[in-house]
Amino acid sequence: MDKEQFKSIVHPLMKANSFRRKGNSWYKTTAECIVVFNLQHSLYGKMFYINLAALLRKGDDLLFPKEYQCDIRMRFPIMEIEGYSTQMILDLESTIDEQLRSRLIENIINISMPILQKLESIDGIIELYGEKPELNNIYPFSSILYRKEMNNKLKDI
Template sequence: MDKSEFVKYLDELFKAHSFKKKGNRWSFSNDEIIKVIELLKSRYGNFYYIYYGFIIKNLELDGCKEHVSHGLGSLDEKENARIKELLDFEISIPDEDRKNELKKFIEREIFGMFDKIHTEKDLLMELKKRDHLNDIPLIVKKYFGLEDVDEC
């Protein structure tokens, strides 16, 4: 599978969830937030990264691409290693296996989160569940009144 086939596959998958494509970025917008997914190719090989996150419409980006961002991965070491393999096109994996396994992880990790978060309140509740907010921009912490939260 080459990049154009991969992008086409992702486009079909994301469009099934009402996301619209612009470049290598897909988005879904409502009154309060924009949900985004971005595909990036490594400079060092035929390896890809899938990032996803949220933009709060009532808050300036202040130099950020998103206000809250995640990379496709898993806390489970074996699953995370497999996700990395699936996104590394230098590793020979049959196209259908790659597509099916990636779809499983994308549905669970990305759309699992997107399905829970539809409003600023939902996003705030999700942030409050985290052990730390070290990866959240200060502008977002201030907006939600989280700047005094203890961080590791």
């Protein structure tokens, strides 16, 4: 499998969930956030990483922010899916049958969707912080609460 074949598996699933593609990333814009699903190619071999991110909307937003420009960022976790580690699945040089790899990649995307859905809103992000407290090291929880307070004040105007 090559990079373009990999993207061709990802694209229809992301499109079905209202994401738009630009390069190696898919974007979904909501009232409060811009959500990013990003494929990052390793510098070594055909290994990929999946990054999930959200940019809190502030009014002067980038239309297609890079994953590293986002406020909340995480890498898809290492786990086992049908007996294969995500590292092995995302290493396109590993010896997994191509049909099986396609199905495993679809499973990774399906597992990502609930996280991406939480990244669509500040309340969802607050819920995600409860599930993944390590996010506090990236973007402080207090900043999320402040953004929620500011959004509520703007709605009252």
